[in-house]
Amino acid sequence: MRIHIRRPWELKESDVTPEEAFRQRRLIIKAAALAGLGAASPLQALVPSQGSGAVIQGLADTPYGKGLPLTDYEYVTSYNNFYELGTDKGDPARNAGSLRTRPWTVRVDGECEAPGEIGIEDILARIPQEERIYRFRCVEAWSMIVPWAGFPLSRLLQRFRPTSRARYVAFETLLDPEQLPGQKRPILDWPYREGLRMDEAMHPLTLLVTGVYGRELPGQNGAPLRLMVPWKYGFKSIKSIVRIRFVERQPGTAWSDLQPSEYGFYANVNPEVDHPRWSQARERRIGEGLFERKHETLMFNGYAEEVAGLYRGMDLRKNF
Amino acid sequence: MQSRTLVRRVLKPTVFCMALLPFALLLSGAWRNDLGANPLETVTRASGEWALRFLLLTLAMTPLKRLLGRAWPLQLRRMLGLFTFFYASLHFLIWLVLAQELSWRNILLDIAERPFVTVGFLAWLLLVPLALTSTRAAIRRLGRNWVRLHRLVYPIAVLAVLHFLWLVKADLYQPLLYAAVLVVLLLARLGDGRAAFARSDR
Numbered sequence: 001m002r003i004h005i006r007r008p009w010e011l012k013e014s015d016v017t018p019e020e021a022f023r024q025r026r027l028i029i030k031a032a033a034l035a036g037l038g039a040a041s042p043l044q045a046l047v048p049s050q051g052s053g054a055v056i057q058g059l060a061d062t063p064y065g066k067g068l069p070l071t072d073y074e075y076v077t078s079y080n081n082f083y084e085l086g087t088d089k090g091d092p093a094r095n096a097g098s099l100r101t102r103p104w105t106v107r108v109d110g111e112c113e114a115p116g117e118i119g120i121e122d123i124l125a126r127i128p129q130e131e132r133i134y135r136f137r138c139v140e141a142w143s144m145i146v147p148w149a150g151f152p153l154s155r156l157l158q159r160f161r162p163t164s165r166a167r168y169v170a171f172e173t174l175l176d177p178e179q180l181p182g183q184k185r186p187i188l189d190w191p192y193r194e195g196l197r198m199d200e201a202m203h204p205l206t207l208l209v210t211g212v213y214g215r216e217l218p219g220q221n222g223a224p225l226r227l228m229v230p231w232k233y234g235f236k237s238i239k240s241i242v243r244i245r246f247v248e249r250q251p252g253t254a255w256s257d258l259q260p261s262e263y264g265f266y267a268n269v270n271p272e273v274d275h276p277r278w279s280q281a282r283e284r285r286i287g288e289g290l291f292e293r294k295h296e297t298l299m300f301n302g303y304a305e306e307v308a309g310l311y312r313g314m315d316l317r318k319n320f
Numbered sequence: 321m322q323s324r325t326l327v328r329r330v331l332k333p334t335v336f337c338m339a340l341l342p343f344a345l346l347l348s349g350a351w352r353n354d355l356g357a358n359p360l361e362t363v364t365r366a367s368g369e370w371a372l373r374f375l376l377l378t379l380a381m382t383p384l385k386r387l388l389g390r391a392w393p394l395q396l397r398r399m400l401g402l403f404t405f406f407y408a409s410l411h412f413l414i415w416l417v418l419a420q421e422l423s424w425r426n427i428l429l430d431i432a433e434r435p436f437v438t439v440g441f442l443a444w445l446l447l448v449p450l451a452l453t454s455t456r457a458a459i460r461r462l463g464r465n466w467v468r469l470h471r472l473v474y475p476i477a478v479l480a481v482l483h484f485l486w487l488v489k490a491d492l493y494q495p496l497l498y499a500a501v502l503v504v505l506l507l508a509r510l511g512d513g514r515a516a517f518a519r520s521d522r
Contacts, residue, residue, distance in 0.1 A: 079357035087491040089357070140489075142358055187490050258490060277434055277487065279426065290350050290359035290418065 046131050047147040049214025051077065053223075056129050056149045056211045065133025071144035073213050075286050080220045081138065082239055083187055084173065084180035091182075096219030099179050099240065104224050110170070110245035113161035120224045124210060127151045131214070132207065137269045137301045139233035143283045148228055149211030154202040157244075162198070166246035169201040170194075171227060174242045188254045194227065194238035195251035195265065197310075205230055205306055208241075231300040231307045233267045264320040268311065269301035273320050327392045335396055339403045342370045343410070364414055371407035372480050374400055376501050379477060383508040398454055401473075405451040408480075412444045436486035443479035446472050477502055 046061050050073040078093045085092035085099070102120070109115035129149050136144045157169065175191035177183040183190045200206060207228040210216060217223035222239025229236050235255050245251075255263035262276050271281045282294040300307050311319070346363055349355040355362040378400040381393040420427045430437045450470055452458070459466050481502055484495040 075357040083490070087493075089361075142361075185491075185493075277436060279430075284358060284360055286357045288359075289353055290355060290363065293421065 051215045053216035060130040062130050068145045084182040092220035099219040101224040108160045108244045111163045111166040112246045134230040144286045148209045150207040150209035153206045153208045162246045165248050168247045169196050170245045170251035171238045172243040174240045192254045194253050231303040236267050266319050271297040327395050367411035374404040379505045405447045408444050439479045440483035443476050446476045
């Protein structure tokens with residue numbers, strides 16, 4: 001339980017505009033501006049679906065990321081870090097055939113009142129899915145802009161009624177070297193594990209992703225269910241999840257267990273804190289030509305307005 | 321045709337053209353804008369790996385000569401060495417211009433603070449005097465010192481493999497493969513050295 005002692009200069013919760021209202025207002029302003037310009041209304045259009053997966057039914061449109069230039073479907077699904085399917089960027093797309101995503105169940109347990117399992121079919125049928133365009137920034141200093149389909153993680157977590165002892169959420173990828181042959185070699189301590197602080201997990205930007213470009217995820221992108229935390233480096237967004245646990249202590253995570261000096265638990269995108277082996281100030285946008293300039297990396301990957309408050313008072317150099 | 325002429329007229333031009341092939345492929349890829357999702361990564365990796373491959377090929381010529389009992393590998397050695405320098409310089413230039421975007425402050429900081437960059441830069445720097453003294457005239461002028469100078473190729477090879485090992489995130493398979501080849505090539509020489517020592521002792 002986090003006890004918040006309000007300092008005199010801080011706003012009370014009741015003074016804060018609810019996020020939904022805030023978004024609604026921005027949406028209205030944006031829409032009005034666009035209408036004024038006589039633009040066709042891009043705010044009401046889903047991204048045209050691409051790929052061969054099943055179309056996600058009832059996908060709702062949202063204003064997230066509207067207007068950002070999308071990375072081509074081909075690149076989003078052929079340039080992947082998913083070491084369980086091979087360490088070359090092209091390996092996951094080549095090897096994804098071995099991953100069976102049906103049937104698929106996710107076990108949710110730990111510090112909660114209603115532990116249990118939920119199948120991917122139930123998730124797709126019972127939880128409304130929405131499309132959100134997010135910036136995606138890899139710790140290797142490249143980035144994409146991707147139209148994900150999914151839903152806020154909080155919507156799933158609430159069903160299992162976490163207790164007050166639940167301070168972190170731990171995630172695990174499927175462990176099955178037959179389906180994920182990369183696990184036959186001890187590159188990371190399999191299964192891949194990730195974690196979030198409870199407030200990060202419950203944040204409205206944090207998504208569980210079921211699809212990309214309007215259709216169900218291909219294996220190489222972490223089918224059938226993956227995390228997407230857009231203000232953190234990509235390795236936090238664990239793929240092919242089979243287990244979610246509410247825990248009291250900060251859980252171990254795959255990359256920071258391997259190399260704690262290089263990969264932290266928080267892994268927030270931060271242009272001012274370099275990876276020990278390369279700068280994080282700028283990024284290469286996937287799909288751009290060899291001679292195009294890099295882009296400035298944005299604090300919290302451009303989501304500072306929404307998430308900076310989660311880390312108020314923390315030394316982001318220490319908690320990298 | 322005598323075998324020396326055959327080497328000069330046929331083998332050398334063939335190897336020369338083949339050695340230019342990776343460069344030609346990169347050029348055409350850049351021209352057609354067909355270097356994959358991350359073109360900078362593609363050209364950086366390709367130029368770096370080809371530099372390392374040519375370095376190991378260069379080092380393989382002396383053992384190969386012993387193994388085959390023929391002289392032609394030694395006639396290829398200089399050309400392979402110069403291709404090592406060519407691909408290493410390409411790799412270095414790509415890093416300076418495209419990766420660092422000629423930001424000199426960042427370039428110096430990187431060289432000073434990031435060990436894998438430091439050893440990579442050092443490997444390239446040490447290649448420069450070897451490339452400059454690769455002419456017949458330089459060989460004649462330097463005499464015994466030429467041989468001493470060109471022993472730099474061994475520390476260069478070790479630095480180049482370290483550069484690869486230290487830049488990898490987790491999967492060491494590939495750099496270790498190159499390291500293994502280097503160890504074999506160095507051991508082959510160690511054997512030769514001992515044999516030579518034994519001969520001179522007699």
